[in-house]
Amino acid sequence: MSSPAPSRTPSKRTTRSQTNTPSRDEASEKGTPAKRRATPQKSPATTPLRVGARGRNARPGGMGTIAESSELGTPAGGSQQNNAITSPLAVGAEHMGLSQIDLSSPLNYGTPSSLGSLRTPRTGIQDTPVRVRADIGSERTLRRIVLPSDAPAPGDESSQTGSQTGVKEVIWGTDVDVGKCKQRFRRFIENFVDPDMEPDEANMATTNVNEPLYMQKLKEVLALEDPYVNVNCEHLKTFCPELFAQLVRYPQEVLPFLDMAINELFFEKHPAAVLEHQIQVRPFNSEVTTSMRNLNPEDIDQLITLCGMVIRTSDIIPEMREAFFKCIVCGSTTEVVVEKGRIAEPTLCGNCNTNHCFTLVHNRSQFCDKQLVKLQESPDDMPAAQTPQTVLLYCCNDLVDKVQPGDRVTVTGIYRAIPSVLNPRMRNVRSVYRTHIDVVHFRKSSTKRLYENEEGNNLHFSEERIGQLKELSEKDDIYERMAHALAPNIYENEDIKKGILLQLFGGTKKIFNSQGRSNFRAEIHILLCGDPGTSKSQLLQYVYHLVPRAQFTSGKGSSAVGLSAYVTRDPETRQLVLQTGALVLADNGICCIDEFDKMNDSTRSMLHEVMEQQTLSITKAGIICQLNARTSVLAAANPVESQWSKNKTIIDNINLPHTLLSRFDLIFLLLDPQDELYDRRLAKHLVGMYQSTPEDDEQDYINMLLMRDYIAYAREFIRPKITEEASNRLVEMYVTMRQTGMSRGQISAYPRQLESLVRLAEAHAKMRFSQTVELVDAEEAWRLHREALKQSATDPLSGRIDVSILTTGISSAGRKHREKLMKELKKMIENQSKGTTLNFKKCLNDMREKADLMVTNEMLEDALSSLQNEGVVNLISRSSFRIC
């Protein structure tokens, strides 16, 4: 798009192609002086709808100028001048301000102030200024071609798409018909209804899904006086693919007309409304590009949408948009629009004919806020072993300071490539374009957003990929396949893999705010406990690499603050800032904690809140807050004596407080089976890895990437609900669990276990891409739950599965055992006189002899401490006690 000579002033710019309309040439010949001469005389208002120039070219008393320029600009099609509806004849320049005249507007936009404001005269005192749009382009001039139907297209400058009766205007170099474009957009605004609106698009709770969405938005604009309308391009695409295509291809040209259309509509509906400035349309979600890496020269000047992470923001730069010059000789003034960062200083004063007499008057020049933002690829989009790429964003006016470094944002804007400026003094010019994006819309992945939506906004699966995923989900053995594909290099342990798989999918989030309980967590926590060398760490590592938002910590090295949050002083601002730790960073992801047993108690106790409430409360250095920590915990622990002791309970083996243990949905033991057959198969598996040409059954194999997509898709789109049948079965299972404990007079299952079952069943349904939880899901949840517990809660004495071992820390058999021991102890104590001091060791030996029981140190200590509670004995030291 070549623009007219740079020295031209705005009114000149209202001309379009130089070739065919003589009057335009005349206009440009008149040049600045003519404009300067213009006086604020009102042009004959043939219609009340006459529009003045919007934007910066407005000057004090510029009303007349505009009128004049409109006269000048339009004569080519004198006949069209009356054509109030089809379109403005004068072309608006697009930049800070649309220096355009729009006869079709219902408003008479004046240009009374040098601030580029535009008034709506009909409203009398009140008015809505036109604020120039800095975001959609540096071209001041839009060239349009007026094509009378009977006239042939003027040369090859325009591509005419078939003639219409009457007059047609197209944007220069394109086939975009201005009038049609506006009409379509108007129809879109008036009629578009979106049944499944995303929550964050509805600013107000009152938005009615069944009414035209954007009409409601206009009402919001009125109510909130926030003159921006965000338009989801997806909506536009479904409503009018052609307009969508035009918008994406020629955003800079089309957007002004969309603005125009929406303003006309708005002021028709609300003639008395006063806004800060005219309504600006902000499209977002244009699907041209989603990854920075895919940007290529073909995207230049198109509307693109990208996501990434903000890494730097510059200070606010006041950017001069229009320079104000004053002649030092005669005092006459002139304004010059900044074109591509340069000001063409006027040399000759038209008034007094002096050369080089102009000085710049800063405080009468116009500036706008501008900020440079650097956007970097987010780590999930990055191909392996490459560094992240960045793009430069220019944001203007109210988009300034919308984002902070560290934010993950989705940006919609126009991709620009600017050639290095040709400097006449330099012979050689770098042949490189500088690229940036003029931002029109930011969308932040904010924490305010509901959990379910957060991830999904960055998810864009191609139809093909979705097909592939769905096909995969229909396979009968998908569960086995996925489990097999999970950490394929880790040998067997199928059930553990299945458990982790279900953890990756997670349950369905249920919210019970109305009932007073916030919500049931959807996250599944898993503890792996077992012998060293059973690839626990590898499993953790695998998960860490698979899940986009995963954190990996080791219990050994972490402190409570490292996991939660700490307060530091920012070196630059000297302000206290909250630095979040691993658990918060893994919000909506998985936090892998290795060496869980080595973690100190105070650190561990902090996990209580995180694992059940999924929040993290912090009171530090005057900062009191509650952070979301909706993370799944995958922990790995070694047994106390590093080797699993078969005759100890899991509590003794893991030595973790049972309050914490009961929060794990699944506790898996990775025990060394010490079985010949197993060893043989393991050896075979390992040896196979050393072959230079590993036998690959690629077609069956689900690779990490496919798996990641599969999980992401399921997490995003599948929200299984429990069917009647399944819920009955779950209840039944729970009752069975309760009864097993009940028969021995103990409650062995708590509601927590029921919740676990539900979550597991839901996760299993998600894995099948099923929107309902069916019997199979419930059965699998039950099986896995039992399978996990069978290993972890097998009572070493009775060999029975017992959940109470987790909830009370003592198995029911152990409880009986203890009772027996207590009885024996009491018997022994009765034989002794009061006040006698007994040696612990001796007592232990006695007990071992008397009762034919297995008595360990701990058991005796345990029994004695409960006797102390009963007031029978008094523990003096670790090695002796006295009988009271």
Added chain:
Amino acid sequence: MKNAALECVQSWNADFVENNLKDCLEKLSDYETWQKVSLYSATHSHHYKEGQLVRIQGMIQDMHNPEYYVSKYTVCNKATGTKTVRSGKYKDVMRVEPGESARCAKDGKDARERQNLFCIPIPALNKWALDIHKQNVALPEIHAEFGQSQGVKRKEMDEDHNDEEMVCEDSFKEVKKTEVRIENVAPTSSASENQSPQNLDDIKNFSFPVKNVEGQPFYLKVYEYDQSTVMNSMVEVVGFLSADPAISYVEDDMEESGKKLPASLIPRLHVVCLKNVEHCNPLLPSFNFSSDAALAFANAQAAVCDLKIIFTPLLLGDKLAVDFLICNLLSKVFVRKDVTQLGHLSLNLHEVPKMTGYVEKFYSILEQLVTKSHYFPLTIEVLNSTPFVPKKDYTCDKLRSGLLQLSQGTFLVFDETKMTVGQLLDLGTKNVMALKSFLERQEVEYDFQFYATPFQTDLSIIIFSERKSLFECDARVPLESDPEAVKALEASFEAAVLYLRNDEVTTRIRRFLTAAQLANYEIPEIVQTRVQEDFVEMRQRDKNFTGDDLHIVLNLARLLTLSTGAQALTAEIWKQACAMEGARRARL
């Protein structure tokens, strides 16, 4: 005519290559032609002309954003009014003569993308390899050839292209010549003659993982980029040199300034052909080397024998330690699946003799044998001051290198005997963590401030320490010293130095080590069964023998096989490997 021009690689220029890209690439795929392209040498930078085709070897240290260049522009001669279309490919600047004006499409229609890679000389390349490279630089000849070939090329251009372009060609040369003169006075001297050495040193400090390396970093402009060249890839590149000082100034004032260093300091290389190479041993061809490698590999026994002669006395007569050392020298990660990496064998040799400078001396022998190696004393001060992990510096938009950003196959020798009492500061702790996780996963997490990204890294690590090292290695071998050997240690070092004076020996070893690292390996079916049975048996004998231990033995077996010059495991070697690991475990 065209063929003649093709033959004369030195005479290729940007336009010629652009017009005959396919033929040129085909020509370059031949190693001999490849070698005809003159190797760039920093010390002789003034010998090179602007736009000359040169060859460099290096490692990708950083990847910048791709840039869009003007692929075509129209130049209008104001006097005659003639318009010429010129190509911007393989060039940094648009060529505009006085009295001409250039025009390129404003809307970026003629923009094309090119990738921007930052390439540094291969870090930790040992002196002997550098020396051989230097010998390969044959300057005067090239010079003459370049001059002569102009004629050929010009004729060639006459035939293939129209006259108009011919004219450009002539004027182009003229301009370039004047420019080259300017440039040669200012920039090159600044680099080599200490006018402002500060800058190049800064770059080196910043971007080189290992300091004090000579060599010239480059910006590579890659036109046909296929995602295979990634961070830390070793590359060999043929491209057009561009050190025009005119390039650096027209940067955007706000964001770009200070980021791109002037071309005089870091020349640009417009890449015609970029090859990822697996090794940088100058004694073997950098690609298509299978036959040479086979030859070197066949010498295995002699080479290993030499290695044993050299290292046995140095490791105090400890044969087991020598075997492990040789295995370490051959190790390389050959499989990466998800989170499993196979093939690495980091080695911790402890109970080293208390002789001052033992490790340094040992290293001085080692560095004469391997292509890339680096000695790093693990002292508190150095740990606290040298970053191990590369970190992105957003103020200058570059990746600050760290010690662990070395190319694949580099030997890193840590000297823990230097460790003293002291406190690790922030950086020190990070370094220790980084090294630990590297030893565990062969992966380094580069710090991008807002997040860390893991980069796969393949280095061979040897840690010398007095007691068990701070860092967990794949194999820990306490040295069992023979008192005789301890006494003769000084003499042994001298003997080793003498032994290595023999070029035949060193060449044999050097070639073998590289060839063996890259060799393929397999386990025949029959041996596989044997391994399985042995594993079951071992498990029964020792319950603590886990799958991880089997990995170590399998890896040893692989390395032992390679050290015999074979590529398939035999039962015998398997037994040997078991015995080796058994002996090592017995010592712990």
